[in-house]
Amino acid sequence: MVTGNSNIQSLIHPLSRADFRSDLEYGEITNVYYIENDSHFVVEESVNFEDGSSSKNFYVFDSATGKRVSIEQRILSLKNKIYKYELDCGCVVEATVSIDKETGCEFLKYALKDVKGDKIGTFLLPGYHFNFNFDTSYELVQKRAKELLQTGIDEALNSKLFFERYFAANFETKTGILTRSFRRYNRSVGESGYGIMYAFLSQDMYNKLRVDEDFISILKKIAANDIHREDNQSTEQVFNAMFKNINK
Numbered sequence: 001m002v003t004g005n006s007n008i009q010s011l012i013h014p015l016s017r018a019d020f021r022s023d024l025e026y027g028e029i030t031n032v033y034y035i036e037n038d039s040h041f042v043v044e045e046s047v048n049f050e051d052g053s054s055s056k057n058f059y060v061f062d063s064a065t066g067k068r069v070s071i072e073q074r075i076l077s078l079k080n081k082i083y084k085y086e087l088d089c090g091c092v093v094e095a096t097v098s099i100d101k102e103t104g105c106e107f108l109k110y111a112l113k114d115v116k117g118d119k120i121g122t123f124l125l126p127g128y129h130f131n132f133n134f135d136t137s138y139e140l141v142q143k144r145a146k147e148l149l150q151t152g153i154d155e156a157l158n159s160k161l162f163f164e165r166y167f168a169a170n171f172e173t174k175t176g177i178l179t180r181s182f183r184r185y186n187r188s189v190g191e192s193g194y195g196i197m198y199a200f201l202s203q204d205m206y207n208k209l210r211v212d213e214d215f216i217s218i219l220k221k222i223a224a225n226d227i228h229r230e231d232n233q234s235t236e237q238v239f240n241a242m243f244k245n246i247n248k
Contacts, residue, residue, distance in 0.1 A: 015041060026050070027057075033130040039063055042130045058104035058130070071104050083108070083134055085141050090115050093145050097129050106130060112145050121148045163208055175218050181205075182222050182242075197230070198223075198241035206246045 020029040022045050031044035045057040060069040083095040095108045106129035112120045123144050125137070166177050185200035209215045222228060223239035 022047075030056075033128075034063075035060075035130055040069065044130075056103060056105065058106070058128075060104065071099060071101055074104070074106065075099050075101075078106070085138060085145075087142050087145055089146065089149065091120070091145060091149070092117075093141050095141075108132060110141065110144070112148055123148055159204075166209065167212065171214050171218070174212075174214055175221060178218050179222055182228070186228075196241065196244045198228075198238050199244035201242050201246055203246055206243075 014034070015032050017029045017032060020032070020043055022028055024045070024047055026049055027045050027047045029043060030046045031042075033042040033044065034040075035042060039062070041061050041063055043059045043061070045059070046054060047057065048054045060074055061067065062069055078097040078099070081097050085093040085095070087093060092113045093110050094113065095110045097106055098109050099106050107127075108125065108129055110123050110125065112122070114120055125140060125144060162177075166174055169177065182198075182200045186197060189197055219242055220235070220239055223242070224235045229235070229238050
């Protein structure tokens, strides 16, 4: 909940952090963004907890009326919004707005597509939709897209070697191979915020490895490892999450 002083009602511009206060015990207003040709403004609230953790909340207001715009209204108004980048390589990147329903944070998800329009991959970039600038973002988007293209090429070249190494290994070595894949995937999800935690199996990997009699036993062993589980999740929950991207 964000409460403002009289400046919010009278809309004395430009508004600043001093025009707002947080109603949360450990909260403070850290930013005010003007967006969409100043038709809306966004109040950023930072909350610092006693245990050292922190979080952010975002509140959107209509500049003409001072009325709060709900998260549901923002989701509805932005659901068809697409920022399109045409890259030097002939590929296209399409960015869509994703909104966290709990915090109101708006960020962009980027989808890289080939010349036929087929999706090659997705990625995230730092920053919020509130301070997004299409023109200045082009160079960074193109750089990340090229990295993703190269990663795709490298993975295609290395996938054959991955399966050859796996099927030639004993149980312990197979466990190490899959454990590294599992941890690498979870680290990527944690850093980017994109993807389903623990769901490291791709359809191609599952189709090729399910014929191996050790495969399921190894997955259960990985899921049972305490360092692989967050909060109070059980071994069974982690194991089941591994298959979230799989059509069995």
